[in-house]
Amino acid sequence: MMAQNTTAKIAAELGFNEIGIYFYDVKTDSEDELSRRMDGILSGIANGDIVFFQVPTWNGITYDKAFIKKLKAYRDVKVAFFINDVPPLMFESNRYLLSKVINLYNHADLIIVPSYKMAIFLKNMGMTVKKVIIQNIWDYPTEAYLEEPVLKKYINFIGSPQKFDFVKRWNYDIALRLFAEKSDELSGNIIFEGWQYTTNLISKLSQGGWGLVWSEENYTKTYMEMCTSYKLSTYLAAGIPVIVPKGISNEQLIKENNLGIIVDSLDEMIKKTEKISIDNYHQMAVNVHRFSFLLKNGYFTKKTLLDSVHALLREKTDEKTNF
Known part of the structure; x- marks a missing residue:
């Protein structure tokens, strides 16, 4: 949550608008209620927008798939998946979900992954997204008083x-x-x-x-x-x-x-x-x-976001982003 919120705040400095996704017990919603809730969340989206989707939302794979389906209904919207964590790789008990998670990733126009090794692993496991940006490290903006260590x-x-x-x-x-x-x-x-x-x-x-x-x-x-x-x-x-x-x-x-x-x-x-x-x-x-x-100062996040926008605006992938 801290990393995702930090990313959203840094993105706002570049002029991005935040789409607030709530973390809650999704099972309390009926299918119609969930659809209406997502319509409200996406009310600020317009045709032709570029949207960065931080995954996972921790609301479950079913929620994430439904959200992307709604988002993809907009004309000419480009979607970049910013992979914060991959639950099937974090917890061995969730390994069976890996194919479903990769299937979700394949709906993206561009993927931001933590490392080159992660990009290669996902590709070998079935990821077909061609445009890939490497994040490398999390930023950590702080104004706390620091001593000289x-x-x-x-x-x-x-x-x-x-x-x-x-x-x-x-x-x-x-x-x-x-x-x-x-x-x-x-x-x-x-x-x-x-x-x-x-x-x-x-x-x-x-x-x-x-x-x-x-x-x-x-x-x-x-x-x-x-x-x-x-x-x-x-x-x-x-x-x-x-x-x-x-x-x-x-x-x-x-x-x-x-x-x-x-x-x-x-x-x-x-x-x-x-x-x-x-x-x-x-x-x-x-x-x-x-x-x-x-x-x-958010350097790595800003660079990752701007590199992603540039890659999405190019018609073809190049050697830097083509996996």
């Missing part, structure tokens, strides 16, 4: 112990500074910060240390190689260097800009962080500060 003997992590089991087994000398709801399952060297809202979270993260993006659950790890982590952008916007697993979709971006360290295991992470000098950490923090300027 310093090397501290802890690693920041945002995530519930119920979802990330490694948190429950944290017994390293370097502490895990955890931002999550309190849990009785926690033990070991953990600094518990509780769940923090955006402004407080960013301010606290900016105090220093590292920002960890990690999962040891195989299905989630595979998804991390294709999706774009909002958690990663949160750390970078706060100004702290990151620790990420090899193979993550943003690996090359992190490496080229020297924004943190890339490791194969938590044990390797401990060894590498122990060897980092204050000067080396400071240089990484300087690099992150420069890079975060782009995130905090």
Whole structure:
């Protein structure tokens, strides 16, 4: 929800008008009621418009299909799907829905995907959309007060112990500074910060240390190689260097800009962080500060949206967008 709302706000700066889609229990609507509700939502659409549809809406695949059917009834409307997440790849229990989700994507004139690897995967699984734009990373606009980060003997992590089991087994000398709801399952060297809202979270993260993006659950790890982590952008916007697993979709971006360290295991992470000098950490923090300027000003979202508009206005695809 935060990422979708942020995208809508950044788009408004470029002159886009927002189409507000509500998240609710769709089953409470009859077919006629749902149709009328969608008519109201789409009342501002005109023939020939370009529409960006952020998916999923989290109202279910049936809702999303009905919405696109309504939208496609307008003459000469071009629809770009902005894929925020792919539920069948997020949760193994939803894998059976993948063919239905890809069938939905095939109604788009253009697809925005988190990574090149995601584009190739979807194509191999049956996606036929030719025009594809790569998002690369989430933006994170914030006006929160940020400190100048310093090397501290802890690693920041945002995530519930119920979802990330490694948190429950944290017994390293370097502490895990955890931002999550309190849990009785926690033990070991953990600094518990509780769940923090955006402004407080960013301010606290900016105090220093590292920002960890990690999962040891195989299905989630595979998804991390294709999706774009909002958690990663949160750390970078706060100004702290990151620790990420090899193979993550943003690996090359992190490496080229020297924004943190890339490791194969938590044990390797401990060894590498122990060897980092204050000067080396400071240089990484300087690099992150420069890079975060782009995130905090919506650069990547603006570029993604404008590139998509240009691609949709061209009659034929070219090498940059043709998959």
